[in-house]
Amino acid sequence: MTDEEMSHLLDDPLPEGMFSPAEEAIIVFARTSTWMRPISDEIWKDLKHHFTDRQIIEISWTVGLDQLVSRFHATVQTDVDGVTTDQLTSCPVALPPAPS
Template identity: 40%
Template sequence: MARLEYHSDDSEVAARIRERRGGKLTPLDRMLLHSPAIADGWNSLLGAIRARASLADDVRELAILRVAALNGADYEWNAHEPVARRAGMTLEQTEVLREHAENAGGVLNPGQRAALAYTDAMTRCIEVPDEIFLELRSHFDDQQIVELTATIGTYNLVSRFLVALHVGRSDQGAEADTIDEDGAVA
């Protein structure tokens, strides 16, 4: 069960969130609405990452899934795995992100492997070694690197928020299964 009650809200902020999500609020949204200012900023940031960035969808979802796996955010994983599949990732590719990233060489293309290494470094160590950044730079331009970095950082925020407050935990029944129209958490 979530550590705080889910908030019900008909405010302008909630309306903006519903608009981005196709009319629905997720458990994450309902938790964020305890602080309308945070919920509004979150909605704007995630809207930019999910819908207005130039980063390829498969690379964005690779980073999101890997962050979810590293941080034990099952709700985030379950919401984004179908999005990653629609973005062209195979079941084998998503499985390697969850359990066997060291075996990604034969499953992911070179750009995806560079994004995976960057995601791991940012999430596990924070400081990214030069060799990982140089490999990333050989596959992505400056805008894509900024967008990937923002995606990784933002989804670390999302996953840590979900895990700390037990949002969408599987012991919550049907409430845990409420996700947005394209299956994503944030």
């Protein structure tokens, strides 16, 4: 995924034509799940239109695992080295504010 595409992952709605319909289905599902909002029938229908049940399970597992790892690091406030910090600050998706 390009930096340009990454910078639009949180746009709602997503920019028209930037992502394939299958990519959009994954992005909407992942975003909704990450924000702990209910996965609507429409989101499921869109996933099922593009993916098999097995693929949807794999997508769900990948999204959930990323959420678990991210929440763990946020909870324990993992220290990162300079190389990682540089990569994080250059990421087009903004980091959330540090916990107080």
